[in-house]
Amino acid sequence: MSFSQLAISGxxxxxxxxxxxxxxxxxxxKAIPIVRxxxxxLGCAQTGTGKTAGFAIPVLELMEEDRKxxxxxxxxxxxxxxxxxxxxxxxxxxxxxYGKYLPFRSVALFGGVSQVPQVQELNRGVDILVATPGRLLDLIQQGLLSLDTxxxxxxxxxDRMLDMGFVHDVKRIVRMLPVKRQTLFFSATMPTEIKKLADSMLVQPETVAVHPVSSTTELVRQEILFLDKDSKKDVLIPILKEEDTERVLIFTRTKYGADKLSKFLHKSGISSAAIHGDKTQGARQRALSEFKEGKITALVATDIAARGIDIDELSFVVNFEIPNIPETYVHRIGRTGRAGRNGFALSLCDSTERAYLKDIEKLIGKKIPVRRAELV
Incomplete structure (x- = not known):
């Protein structure tokens, strides 16, 4: 199925x-037609399954219907x-x-930073609000916003709300919402308390479930290589040559890191390009086309820029830096092992990233094998 078959609005x-x-x-x-x-x-799905688009796209469509x-x-x-x-x-x-051609304003509210810029955004008028419970309740209590509309x-x-102790805050927020509303409830697991919460919030819901995110990793051979941060680049070159791959997708956490690594690979004789949010759409599309056509061997990408990359024959993914959100790891390595083919994902892990690795292994339910090589 393609998005065009879902008849997404223009x-x-x-x-x-x-x-x-x-x-x-x-x-x-499954979700888009129901929401529309x-x-x-009630959606049972993990982060790496693409559920954000599953609710964002149809909600934007409904807003556009309302506006017209x-x-x-x-x-x-x-x-x-x-x-x-x-x-x-x-x-x-x-x-x-998804809403770049629509006239809706959006803002995110979260703690750990000054509320001043966030409040300024709110005061300019907002249609879509994305928030963590604590900061949202704080601003409501200050009389700076209302949920009446x-x-x-x-x-x-x-379920993560439950794990992090936010369920009482969530219940408080729900009580402030209009009774007449459409509610979309997502959880990776359905423990009893979460099921009760869903039952209290939803009215005659449709249920959608997809396989746990960990199942998407089964066709992908995974290895981890422990090394010093400073030696990552030097170790990567012989690995790429040893694997003798036509194409490799390499992930970094930052735009700066993507540019820096791409330049280093190029100097080392491996044709490469970087894609990230600061590149123009044209530059990103050009790099992606050259990668698909085999004109460049390595595509170095940030997670956000890598959205939409769909290459069936990609057999090799490298996590040059371990992601700090475990679901992101699954999403990254899911770029390989597509359509029943085997894939290989290698992660380079320094001492500062070991906590991230622990979270990843907890999510996928297994230890990632350590690469035994003379390179270490």
Whole structure:
């Protein structure tokens, strides 16, 4: 199935084309039609399954329908609650990516930073609000925002909310929402307390479940290589030559890191290009086309820029830096091992990243084998 078969509205389809998105994931193909019917949804899905697009795309479509059929509503129309700042930023970026040709304003609210810029954004008028529970309640208590106008409410990662002790805050927030609303509830697991919470919030929901994210890693051979941070680049070159691969997708955490590594690879005789958010759409598309056509061997990407990369014959992925969100690891290595083919994912781990590795192994339910090589 392709996005065009889902009959996505023109402005959003255009944005998806810009991103290089062609085929929806299982959660997207199941959830989008249900949400568009204005039904409540109970989704059992992990972060790496593409669920953000599964709710962001149809919610944007419904907002556009509302805008065309009635006067512009006042106040915030959409509230997405996430357990962490990182997820709030990712969800915000998704809404902005998919809604780039729509006139809706969005903002993320989270703690750990000054509230002043966030409040300034709110005061300019916001349609879509992505928030962590603590900062949201704090601003409500200060009288700086109200939830009276919410039409669409998304609770993301409900089980992580429970693990992090946010369930009471979530219940407080839900009590402030209008009774008449559409609610979309997502959780990777359904322990008893989460099921009770879902039952209390949802009205005649449709249920969608996809396989746990860890199952997507089974076709991918995974290895970890422990080494000093400073020796990562030097060790990478012989590995790439040893694997004798036509194409390798290499992930870094930052835009600067992607540029720096791409230049180093080029100087070392490995044709490469970097893609990240600071590159123009044209430059990203050009690099991706050259990579697909085999004109360059290595594509160095940040996680956000790598969205929409869909290459069936990609057999090798390198995590030059370990991601700090475990689901991101699964999403990265899921770029290989597509369509029943075997893939290989190698992660370079320095001492500062061992905690991230521990979280990843907990999520996928197994220890990643350590690469035994003279290179270490």
């Amino acid at each position: 402005s959003i389809q255009r944005a998806l084309n810009d991103l290089g998105y062609t085929n929806p994931t299982p959660i997207q193909s 019917q204005r039904k409540d949804l 059929s009635q006067p512009k509503p006042r106040g915030i129309q959409v509230l997405v609650l996430t357990p962490t700042r990182e997820l709030a930023i990712q969800v915000l970026e998704s809404f902005r990516d 919410i039409r669409y409410f998304v609770l993301d990662e409900a």
